[in-house]
Amino acid sequence: MVNKTGVTSTVPVGAVYAPDSPLDWSQSAVPGTTVLDETVAPLASWSAYVAAGDVLTIIDVGGNQSADCLIYDATDHDERYSVPDTIAWQRNVYVDTGTVLRSNLGNPLMTVVVNEIPRQDTIGGACSKESNTLRYGYHTEFQHGCRENFLHEAGKHGLGTRDLVSNLNWFMNVPVEADGTLGIVDGMSAPGKRVAVRAERDVLVIVSNCPQMNNPCNAFNCTPLRMVVVTPETSR
Ligand SMILES: [Zn+2]
Numbered sequence: 001m002v003n004k005t006g007v008t009s010t011v012p013v014g015a016v017y018a019p020d021s022p023l024d025w026s027q028s029a030v031p032g033t034t035v036l037d038e039t040v041a042p043l044a045s046w047s048a049y050v051a052a053g054d055v056l057t058i059i060d061v062g063g064n065q066s067a068d069c070l071i072y073d074a075t076d077h078d079e080r081y082s083v084p085d086t087i088a089w090q091r092n093v094y095v096d097t098g099t100v101l102r103s104n105l106g107n108p109l110m111t112v113v114v115n116e117i118p119r120q121d122t123i124g125g126a127c128s129k130e131s132n133t134l135r136y137g138y139h140t141e142f143q144h145g146c147r148e149n150f151l152h153e154a155g156k157h158g159l160g161t162r163d164l165v166s167n168l169n170w171f172m173n174v175p176v177e178a179d180g181t182l183g184i185v186d187g188m189s190a191p192g193k194r195v196a197v198r199a200e201r202d203v204l205v206i207v208s209n210c211p212q213m214n215n216p217c218n219a220f221n222c223t224p225l226r227m228v229v230v231t232p233e234t235s236r
Contacts, residue, residue, distance in 0.1 A: 024192025029114040032230030042222035043211040045149035062223020064187030066210035067170040074202035095120035114196035121174040149208035
């Protein structure tokens, strides 16, 4: 479309999400006592400490909304989520129920206990201003990406650019073809779909509600996320 300045843009001016978007706010995927229940606005960032044993449910309220995610040990931020450790230990590139999300030291940080879509991605990485400009052109330069969201949120916890590592992409579909080719294609999620992860130790979780509007990862309609942390009944 053409915006107010007459420049052709893939992003409608002032767009948040389509007013007729179907939204399903769902509930925690596991029963328990609610510790935290927050909404992440479209395009925004979020972070929280999750205590060992508690379960974080991430709800894809509008469907096919990528929740880019980083995890750190709550006290030793140098121990953080590691894509190669997670993949190598489980000998599979997809994240699914039962996947142990491991640190750069190979230790369990969190475990996926509920997953309501066929698979979750941890290969596709995060978008950024720089990658947007390279991939989609200079007219996207004003858009912030997940990396900027990560930096904004990390700064609240004393972390910076050196602390940003490869991430998880909840609700993003990055199929690995038989020949190893990767794609970023239409999602397999839907409004109200959930993923739930149990903290195996006290952790810091940072999420970017992906602002990307130039490829299908968010179905070209950025929608909210709901984050619910509970202390499960069974752990009492
Ligand atoms: Zn993104």
